[in-house]
Amino acid sequence: NAGVTQTPKFRILKIGQSMTLQCTQDMNHNYMYWYRQDPGMGLKLIYYSVGAGITDKGEVPNGYNVSRSTTEDFPLRLELAAPSQTSVYFCASSLEGANLFFGPGTRLTVL
Amino acid sequence: AQSVTQLGSHVSVSEGALVLLRCNYSSSVPPYLFWYVQYPNQGLQLLLKYTSAATLVKGINGFEAEFKKSETSFHLTKPSAHMSDAAEYFCAVSDRSYQKVTFGIGTKLQVIP
Secondary structure (H helix, E strand, C coil), X not given: CCCEEEECCEEEECCCCCEEEEEEEXXXXXXXXXXXXXXXXXXXXXXXEEECCEEEECCCCCCEEECCCCCCECXXXXXXXXXXXXXXXXEEEECCCCCCEECCCEEEEEC | CCEEEEECCEEEEECCCCEEEEEEEECCCCCEEEEEEECCXXXXXXXXXXXXXXXXXXXXXXXXXXXXXXXXXXXXXXXXXCHHHCEEEEEEEECXXXXXXXXXXXXXXXXXX
């Protein structure tokens, strides 16, 4: 099992550009999550999904969108990148929520 | 809504000394509580979890935590620190639906030889 994979590992965007962060898990987990991690701020939940076709907002959803068309994939879309979205983004999945498996992260810089 | 507060963003201990990382929680319903560890440039991984069975929970790498309802605490301990324990540790809380797992700000543990 590859677990949770995220692409790309690093990305630099210009203000106003758009991009999609990819997340795939091969553990047949129902729950998937997107977090952002900023220094001294811990992890903040952006969006989560409890199954294909079901998504909901977390603490900091503004500026992001998600979709969950399959159990395996949970992409995160940034439509108009802003410097405030410079962060490290982690995708995670869980069978029932008790144990989150994290991907290696995507380090995004918006200039 | 649930939340956790981690006391001390940085903790330094000598190799072989006791590790104590503090976490207090706030929850209007009986919580589930977790400790995760993050090594440099990696994602988080679960150390241990409390899901209302035994109040003393043992995890990986010799860590354990005790759920104390009267103190609303879930502190992480290890009797003897090892150099490989240097990492950032996150306390987290969830309600019984698990739909939202909320993390604390993290505590960076430094182990001094």
